[in-house]
Amino acid sequence: MSNIQDKVVIITGASSGIGEAAAIELASKGAKLVLGARREERLQKLQGEIEQSGGTAIYKVTDVTSQTQMEELAAYALKKFGKIDVLVNNAGIMPQAFLFKKKVDEWDQMIDVNIKGVLYAIAAVLPSMREQKSGHIINLSSVAGHNIYPGGTVYCGTKHAVRAISEGLRQEEAMSGTNIRVTNVSPGAVSSELLATTSDAESKAGLDEFYKVAIDADSIARAITFAIEQPSDVAINEMIIRPTVQVG
Template structure:
């Protein structure tokens, strides 16, 4: 059964990778979507592509680290479609470095996007969902939020934060307001992240790890599964990883 038909979703980090694959997968199930990302040209190209199939998808350029922009995103979704039923908090950064490298720029970027960015988006949509007395917040987590890998200390810490935050939301928002909250925890996914690691040794480790990666579409299918449940069912955390990943 398709519980997603005509729902309104806001998807962040939507211009590429898991975000773009999620937009495509949700659009195929009749979801009306506001797709947000910081890369406006790539975002517009993706939306044009998906829209050719008749889907209702609109782009909204936004930096999730900017609370004014995320509030504008929520307001735009409400103005365009009259509601916000789903938030897919997906925009994120995975940057590897060793502690002795003291890569503070990378640390701060991950905290700003992976933690503050998620909180900004939640703060923007949550009042609408409380008013509607319904909603679903899906936070993209990671297997790194379950166990810590070498050279990924700050990234793992940011994803442990997401796990803890979501469990708290589930217990409060789900129980008291009927607003579902859950996480998807991907393993190694080929989103081009490995080439974005600025630390040379970290980049080498990331590229080696990426050899076993699965596709963003695999994760998007998991997102659809988690979202496409009856209102009284919450998939708390769904781990999806490559068969050959040994952690």
């Protein structure tokens, strides 16, 4: 039996891109999906598609910037399936612009979704994972969590934070003997709806050019699947997945 069969997997930001692709891939391998995002019609459609293919999925409209809603998503998973095996901590936004453009609202949103949302999701699943003495938390960082480039300063800051949170969480759980695995996933350019979150025309033009080489979200879904399907004593801690021709 695959190490994914019957695992209960929460995915935040499941309504498009990498989250949606991961949901489809994991459902095809027998996982029970708990889908969260803000756009209900997308979640409903995805749930329908998974069920039509013989998979299992439930959803709950969830804004990760609300700690209450994140706790409710985890509680819903526990109520419906009795456990949470995996969190794919994926919701994120990327409104890029040079700092001098002073898009302070967008900085706040990025910090709220990309950092606080990631922490709220960890907070929501950690108690039950610790109690059952097993679990897997997969955080979506980025190549921007390893590199820094003009226009991406705040986004890079949030993705560096995700990588720091992943490593800190890994060390804390490893020393506590909870059997909780932590995987930090850092994609390069991937086709999704992420670029639509950049409102600044100059940055958007640069990103459109850079993303001409983007790979499919399925590539990242397969990497996430690989990390989950390892035996429970094997933790894939860090993965960088770029298009073959991406330089930076």
